[in-house]
Amino acid sequence: MKKYILIALLILPLLTNSFAQKTAEDFYNLGVDNYDKGNYQDALKAYDKAVKLLPNYVKALNNRGATKAALKNYKGAIEDYSSAILLKIDYATAYNNRGIAKHNLDDEKGAIDDYSKAIQYKPEYADAYFNRGLSKDNLDQHEGAIADYSKALELKPEYPEAYHNIAIVYKEMKNYDSAIANYTRAISYRPGYAKAYNGRGIVKKELKDYKGALSDYDSALIYKPDYYIAYNNKGILKDETKDYLGAVDDYNSALKLKPDYEEVYYNRGIARRKLGDVKGAIEDYDKAIKLDPKDASAYNNRGFAKDQLEDYQGAIKDYTMAIQYKSDYVTAYNNRGIAKRKLGDFNGAIADYTKSIEINPNSPDAYNNRGYVKYKLGDNTAACVDWKKGMELGDKIATDNYTKFCK
Numbered sequence: 001m002k003k004y005i006l007i008a009l010l011i012l013p014l015l016t017n018s019f020a021q022k023t024a025e026d027f028y029n030l031g032v033d034n035y036d037k038g039n040y041q042d043a044l045k046a047y048d049k050a051v052k053l054l055p056n057y058v059k060a061l062n063n064r065g066a067t068k069a070a071l072k073n074y075k076g077a078i079e080d081y082s083s084a085i086l087l088k089i090d091y092a093t094a095y096n097n098r099g100i101a102k103h104n105l106d107d108e109k110g111a112i113d114d115y116s117k118a119i120q121y122k123p124e125y126a127d128a129y130f131n132r133g134l135s136k137d138n139l140d141q142h143e144g145a146i147a148d149y150s151k152a153l154e155l156k157p158e159y160p161e162a163y164h165n166i167a168i169v170y171k172e173m174k175n176y177d178s179a180i181a182n183y184t185r186a187i188s189y190r191p192g193y194a195k196a197y198n199g200r201g202i203v204k205k206e207l208k209d210y211k212g213a214l215s216d217y218d219s220a221l222i223y224k225p226d227y228y229i230a231y232n233n234k235g236i237l238k239d240e241t242k243d244y245l246g247a248v249d250d251y252n253s254a255l256k257l258k259p260d261y262e263e264v265y266y267n268r269g270i271a272r273r274k275l276g277d278v279k280g281a282i283e284d285y286d287k288a289i290k291l292d293p294k295d296a297s298a299y300n301n302r303g304f305a306k307d308q309l310e311d312y313q314g315a316i317k318d319y320t321m322a323i324q325y326k327s328d329y330v331t332a333y334n335n336r337g338i339a340k341r342k343l344g345d346f347n348g349a350i351a352d353y354t355k356s357i358e359i360n361p362n363s364p365d366a367y368n369n370r371g372y373v374k375y376k377l378g379d380n381t382a383a384c385v386d387w388k389k390g391m392e393l394g395d396k397i398a399t400d401n402y403t404k405f406c407k
Contacts, residue, residue, distance in 0.1 A: 031067070077101040095128075115128045137172070236267060252268075269301060269305075303317075357370070368398035384406035
């Protein structure tokens with residue numbers, strides 16, 4: 001789920017009397033104006049001219065860094081922020097912004113160091129606490145993240161983004177009541193906060209409050225009609241409540257808004273298969289794989305659909321691809337074993353079931369399936385050992401087989 005991070009862009013004029021500095025200031029203000037309008041390339045050109053005329057123009061360096069960051073040139077942004085910091089060692093804004101750039105390059109530890117510097121020089125810097133909380137959460141430092149978000153809220157009580165992000169942390173910790181409470185606080189400060197409604201809906205679904213979750217997703221879409229993520233989440237909810245036609249409708253709505261939404265093709269494939277449209281499911285998995293050629297789950301599901309169509313060779317190829325991209329994929333090994341068994345490759349099937357068990361010794365399906373193949377090979381004793389283990393792990397079919405053939 002998306003979290004928020006805040007970047008500071010200075011809009012402070014530099015007062016001066018020299019002709020060169022006035023000209024630099026003109027370019028600086030032009031850069032600010034273009035940045036605010038989203039004209040980042042024009043803003044960058046303006047800041048370049050400002051810095052060229054006045055190389056020690058600290059605020060222009062900071063803003064040029066912010067503009068490069070907006071253009072996703074994070075390394076270039078870091079260079080500008082670092083130049084600004086060399087000129088002004090206590091420049092809290094530049095530390096905060098450099099931290100954001102490092103965060104965008106997945107250097108969370110470096111980002112935390114910069115946010116901490118920003119806080120050192122500006123202890124009341126709520127946004128730096130907020131941003132540090134995000135980086136800590138990304139490192140699974142949940143308690144530290146909550147502490148930073150809480151400090152941000154202490155400094156800035158009406159801070160809906162902080163309530164939103166702290167709710168995400170609580171959700172990750174499965175503290176669903178606290179997650180809902182914080183999403184609700186976020187909404188109270190920003191009544192049209194679509195992402196908070198969406199997040200709260202996700203938590204309510206986890207609590208099986210399907211009616212409440214659906215209401216929140218619908219609220220998110222009222223405030224943000226193009227919110228394709230909310231349509232996807234509605235589809236997931238409807239699939240979970242066995243409203244597969246409704247799920248497909250919601251996935252269709254999401255794809256109208258975002259045709260390259262890989263996850264939705266995958267999810268729609270699941271719903272279509274449950275509706276009996278196996279060929280349609282395969283088409284969706286095809287699209288998901290085209291968008292993300294390393295999606296192991298999509299290969300596994302497409303293999304399962306091919307198995308349903310009795311294309312066992314095609315299924316085995318897909319399960320093999322799933323395993324290639326996820327070497328510990330228990331389900332794919334088990335499924336490939338089933339397909340091999342159907343083709344009469346009993347030894348190959350046993351090898352796959354055994355691998356599944358090696359990865360997850362508590363996989364009841366694999367014990368039951370391996371037991372069945374051993375039974376077909378005439379090794380009743382070994383079959384009963386596997387069925388007994390599957391029975392101990394709670395597998396009903398293994399229990400039935402053990403009761404029927406081993407007593």
